[in-house]
Amino acid sequence: MNPRGTRLLVDALAFAAYKHRLQRRKDPEASPYINHPIALAHVLTDEAGMTNARLLAAAILHDTIEDTETTYEELRERFGKTIAGVVREVSDDTTLPKAERKRLQIEHAEHLSRRARLVKLADKICNVRDVAANAPHDWPLARRREYFDWAKAVVDRIRGTNKNLERAFDEAYAGRP
Ligand code: NDP
Numbered sequence: 001m002n003p004r005g006t007r008l009l010v011d012a013l014a015f016a017a018y019k020h021r022l023q024r025r026k027d028p029e030a031s032p033y034i035n036h037p038i039a040l041a042h043v044l045t046d047e048a049g050m051t052n053a054r055l056l057a058a059a060i061l062h063d064t065i066e067d068t069e070t071t072y073e074e075l076r077e078r079f080g081k082t083i084a085g086v087v088r089e090v091s092d093d094t095t096l097p098k099a100e101r102k103r104l105q106i107e108h109a110e111h112l113s114r115r116a117r118l119v120k121l122a123d124k125i126c127n128v129r130d131v132a133a134n135a136p137h138d139w140p141l142a143r144r145r146e147y148f149d150w151a152k153a154v155v156d157r158i159r160g161t162n163k164n165l166e167r168a169f170d171e172a173y174a175g176r177p
């Protein structure tokens, strides 16, 4: 990777780590939130061979708009229009009720740009793996299954994007509880 790409990635890591610094995931150990964006970037590099710095930066930043007070404008100023745009594409409208947000993710998936689809696939792979191995302790079987099926409904709308990621998702889905 060229020095500019390396600087961009480290800057994205520093920014995301700061923005998520007080948050924890919902697994029983309450893992640091930043583990999740790092896991997405790792899936993209390690399992799909992706090395594009802007794609990886967008993966690292993917939950900043949705889950912290970060705005699109702030991302655009610091990381440029392309990365900010991908993060905005994969962000739910948090003013909507949960069920509506879930329905819209399925509906909007096929309209995502290629980079946003790759981030979305990595996000669903990571979350389904988390639900399989480290689900929130208060999620009954029905809710874990519902999560798997919803994630698959989103992924089914963007098939044909990347075979390695789709295979990784299908392998994770095969472990549906
Ligand atoms: P949440 O949206 O509350 O939680 C799932 C999200 O939390 C993931 O998409 C992920 O998002 C994040 N997350 C953080 N830590 C973990 C972890 N360890 N494992 C998995 N995900 C984690 O829950 P639901 O997706 O279930 O959404 C709520 C919906 O659930 C409602 O629409 C309702 O219909 C339904 N529901 C079902 C119940 C049931 O028992 N069947 C009970 C209550 C609600 P990210 O990557 O963005 O951080």
Ligand code: ZN
Residues within 6 Å of the ligand: 036, 062, 063, 123
């Ligand atoms: Zn996520």
